[in-house]
Amino acid sequence: MSSNVGQTTGYKLTKADLRQINIRNLVGFQAGWNYERMQHSGYLWIILPQLRKIYGDNTEALKTACRTQCSPFFNTSNFLNTIITGIDLAIEETEGTEGLETVASLKTGLMGPLASIGDSIFGSLLPTIFGALAANMAMEGNPLGIFIWIASCVVVDWFRCKQTYIAYDQGMKLVTTMSDKLNAITDAATVMGVFMVGALVSTNVGIVLTINPNIGGVPLNVQDILNNICPKLVPAALVGFVYWLLGRKGMTSTKAIFIVLVIGIVFGALNLVAKG
Numbered sequence: 001m002s003s004n005v006g007q008t009t010g011y012k013l014t015k016a017d018l019r020q021i022n023i024r025n026l027v028g029f030q031a032g033w034n035y036e037r038m039q040h041s042g043y044l045w046i047i048l049p050q051l052r053k054i055y056g057d058n059t060e061a062l063k064t065a066c067r068t069q070c071s072p073f074f075n076t077s078n079f080l081n082t083i084i085t086g087i088d089l090a091i092e093e094t095e096g097t098e099g100l101e102t103v104a105s106l107k108t109g110l111m112g113p114l115a116s117i118g119d120s121i122f123g124s125l126l127p128t129i130f131g132a133l134a135a136n137m138a139m140e141g142n143p144l145g146i147f148i149w150i151a152s153c154v155v156v157d158w159f160r161c162k163q164t165y166i167a168y169d170q171g172m173k174l175v176t177t178m179s180d181k182l183n184a185i186t187d188a189a190t191v192m193g194v195f196m197v198g199a200l201v202s203t204n205v206g207i208v209l210t211i212n213p214n215i216g217g218v219p220l221n222v223q224d225i226l227n228n229i230c231p232k233l234v235p236a237a238l239v240g241f242v243y244w245l246l247g248r249k250g251m252t253s254t255k256a257i258f259i260v261l262v263i264g265i266v267f268g269a270l271n272l273v274a275k276g
Contacts, residue, residue, distance in 0.1 A: 007061050007096025011053045013089060018168060021046055021085060022161040029078050038075035047085060054093055061097050068100040076111035077118025079160055084110050086167025094171075122156055136203065205235035210274045234273075 024046040032041035044066060051069075055062040076084065084107055091099040091106070130152040137145030211222045226233045238260075245256045267273040 007098065008054050008093070009056050011093070013050060013053075013093060013168065015165075017050050017053070018086075018164050019161075020049060021082065022164055025078075025082055025085070025160065025164075026157060029081060037070070037073050039078075039081070040070050040072065040074040043074055043081070043085070044069040047089060050089060051092070054089075055096070064097050065092065065100060068104060072104055072108060074107055074111055076115045077123065079122035079156065080114040080118035080163065082160060082164040083114060083167045086164045086169075087171055090168050090171035126152060126156065132204070201235050201239050202232045205232075205238060206275050207234050207238060208274055209234060210271055 029039065029042045029046055032045060033039055034041070047069075048066070051062060051065050055065055087106060088103050091103055095102070130149055134145035134149040137143075137148070209223045209226065212219050213222070214220070223234075230236070242256055242260060245251050245259060246253065264273070
């Protein structure tokens with residue numbers, strides 16, 4: 001069936017259309033978030049001008065497309081959501097309302113994997129890395145840290161915009177051709193995150209033991225002994241203890257913070273530990 005018979009106007013999206021989608025996505029994708037269907041209204045809002053061009057304004061096809069976009073539950077990473085948007089519009093532009101069932105399945109199938117990848121890399125890992133770098137430089141009085149943070153945000157937003165063009169050009173092929181690459185990127189980011197956690201522990205967790213017992217009349221510096229075994233062993237042990245706490249049933253990050261605070265106050269009062 002022809003793509004413009006009773007369904008679409010035959011309009012082909014331009015770079016200006018994709019640029020408008022990106023602008024709307026950056027400023028308003030999460031604005032319509034609600035507890036019933038989360039991001040579905042924001043998703044529709046960012047592509048509504050293009051749907052009007054594809055189906056025509058005030059047509060039954062447009063109403064059907066809008067109802068389809070709003071009917072399913074939708075929640076994914078706002079860093080990778082335009083991958084779904086680009087593929088969605090490529091399908092609707094070609095197949096019209098006949099492709100709406102495919103679009104609904106696409107959104108349901110991809111929102112979970114993209115949420116886990118996008119939020120872990122762009123929502124947690126990168127802000128931790130570059131935020132820590134910027135904060136440490138700021139604490140040392142180096143103003144370059146703020147530019148590192150700004151540059152990282154600009155690059156992430158550029159990537160969010162660039163993926164719209166790639167997804168629209170590739171269409172459904174992107175789902176299969178990019179799957180292995182996305183897995184490789186996720187694995188690489190996980191390894192980098194492990195290294196960064198180790199670096200953050202050694203630089204940001206400052207705690208030393210002040211226990212100096214006398215053995216046979218000879219003072220024994222416990223901290224020096226531990227440093228000879230492994231530098232920063234005490235901070236690493238503290239982080240391991242918190243990690244163990246978070247794995248306990250019913251434990252939350254807030255509870256773990258209060259436990260560490262209480263331990264720090266008690267040990268500090270007994271003069272057992274000090275700031276490193």
